[in-house]
Amino acid sequence: MTPLATLAEKELIDPASSLRVSDNANSPDRITVAIRLSNGHRSPWWAAPIESRLEQLVNLETDWNSHGARRVSAEAVYLAVRVIASLLALDERRPMPQVVATWQGGLQLEWHLQNSDVEITIDPGGSVWAYLAGDDGTEEDGALTEMEGKVSAILAHA
Amino acid sequence: MSQPAGAQRVPDDDTIQSDDLIYRRVRDDGKVNVVIDKNGNRSASSAAFEDDADGMSVFLHSVLLAATLEPGSIVDGFDGYVLARLTVQLVRSLGLGIVRDPDPPDAKPMPCNVAHCLLKLAPMSITQNHRLRQKLARASTLIPG
Numbered sequence: 001m002t003p004l005a006t007l008a009e010k011e012l013i014d015p016a017s018s019l020r021v022s023d024n025a026n027s028p029d030r031i032t033v034a035i036r037l038s039n040g041h042r043s044p045w046w047a048a049p050i051e052s053r054l055e056q057l058v059n060l061e062t063d064w065n066s067h068g069a070r071r072v073s074a075e076a077v078y079l080a081v082r083v084i085a086s087l088l089a090l091d092e093r094r095p096m097p098q099v100v101a102t103w104q105g106g107l108q109l110e111w112h113l114q115n116s117d118v119e120i121t122i123d124p125g126g127s128v129w130a131y132l133a134g135d136d137g138t139e140e141d142g143a144l145t146e147m148e149g150k151v152s153a154i155l156a157h158a
Numbered sequence: 159m160s161q162p163a164g165a166q167r168v169p170d171d172d173t174i175q176s177d178d179l180i181y182r183r184v185r186d187d188g189k190v191n192v193v194i195d196k197n198g199n200r201s202a203s204s205a206a207f208e209d210d211a212d213g214m215s216v217f218l219h220s221v222l223l224a225a226t227l228e229p230g231s232i233v234d235g236f237d238g239y240v241l242a243r244l245t246v247q248l249v250r251s252l253g254l255g256i257v258r259d260p261d262p263p264d265a266k267p268m269p270c271n272v273a274h275c276l277l278k279l280a281p282m283s284i285t286q287n288h289r290l291r292q293k294l295a296r297a298s299t300l301i302p303g
Contacts, residue, residue: 056188065185065206066236067215068264098193103208110203112196119204121288131288139292141285 031058033077045092050084050099057101070105073124080107080122083144087152094155113158118151120144168278170255176247179219180256180275181229182206184300187238192300202242202298204291213276215262216244221273231270233303242298252293254279 033055035047058072080099088094097109097120105124111117117133130147132140132154140147184206185191191206207214217232233239246256255278261271282290 057190060190065191066183066239066266068210098189098203100189100191100193100203100205102205103210108203108205110193112193114196117196117292119288119292121205121284127284129284129288131285131292133292139289141288 031055031074033058033081035081044085044088044090046084046088046096049096050081053099054080054107057099057107060101064101065103067103069101069103070124072101072107073105075126076106076122076124079126079128080109083109083120083122083128086148087155091156093158095158111155111158113154116154118154120151168253168255168280169257170250170278171257174218174246174256174258174275175220176245176250178246180216180244180246180249180277181219181232181241182214182216182244182298183232183236183239184242185238186240192240200300202295202300204288204295206242207291207294209277209279213257213259213278215259216256216275216277217270217273218246218256218258218275219273222270225269225272227270227273229301230303231268234268234270235266236303240303241301242295243301244294244298248297249277249294252290254290 033051035043035051054077058074058077060069060072062071063069064071084097088096095111095113097111100108100110102108102121107122109120109122115135119131121129121131123129128144130141130144130151132147132150140150144151184202191203192200193203195201217229219229222229222231229241229243232241249256256275257278259274259276262274265271265274279287279290
């Protein structure tokens with residue numbers, strides 16, 4: 001079972017918010033994902049569909065791609081929510097990512113926009129990388145910490 | 159072979175013709191490794207082209223034909239999977255090699271295993287690997303199993 005103890009009740013958007021990745025009491029083998037804001041804050045607009053998507057991916061079985069893939073780690077789920085929260089914030093005009101699983105047990109967030117492609121890979125160990133490709137053939141990549149401003153600007157104008 | 163100048167040499171079987179086709183099995187149900195591109199079409203995610211230590215599993219079209227098998231045989235018994243199709247020429251142009259690997263260990267016994275091959279990559283950084291995977295995804299054609 002994925003270790004969950006380190007993930008419960010971590011800060012998400014602000015100190016009043018939390019992400020819970022936990023066992024489902026009614027279905028012990030199934031992991032649930034819940035994004036919650038406390039203190040009466042409204043949940044971000046992307047919370048429900050992202051919860052549903054992450055819950056689907058974190059419950060994939062080992063070898064889910066027939067090429068020996070590992071299970072998606074709970075840490076990757078936590079990081080994915082952090083990244084999405086940071087990039088989308090509360091701006092409903094920003095497009096939601098498509099989320100896919102990676103062979104190593106991580107997640108990949110993808111935006112395929114009219115003038116550019118944005119892909120963010122979240123390794124199960126906690127590294128987060130961004131890749132940008134323009135329709136003019138340009139490519140740029142690096143740690144998300146160095147590229148977050150650029151990615152955010154692209155999403156803001158999508 | 160046709161690897162880029164200066165690239166580290168990778169194993170490559172020159173009995174495999176560059177105009178041959180290869181297929182990679184991709185998990186489609188729930189869009190686990192399939193995305194919608196900017197034109198609204200379904201395509202393989204770059205995440206579908208991650209390799210493990212041995213290489214990236216693919217199946218060679220000419221060997222399937224010689225064994226009187228259809229490409230669809232690659233996903234027999236794999237509900238919710240599709241195939242990503244590429245040319246050998248394309249993968250070689252990106253610096254990858256291809257070697258035959260019939261009857262791979264730990265694989266489900268299947269008639270199509272006779273056509274199993276591995277794409278071989280030179281060691282590269284995470285970002286270089288992502289660029290490579292993106293090119294493979296963009297160049298691939300998704301076809302039903």
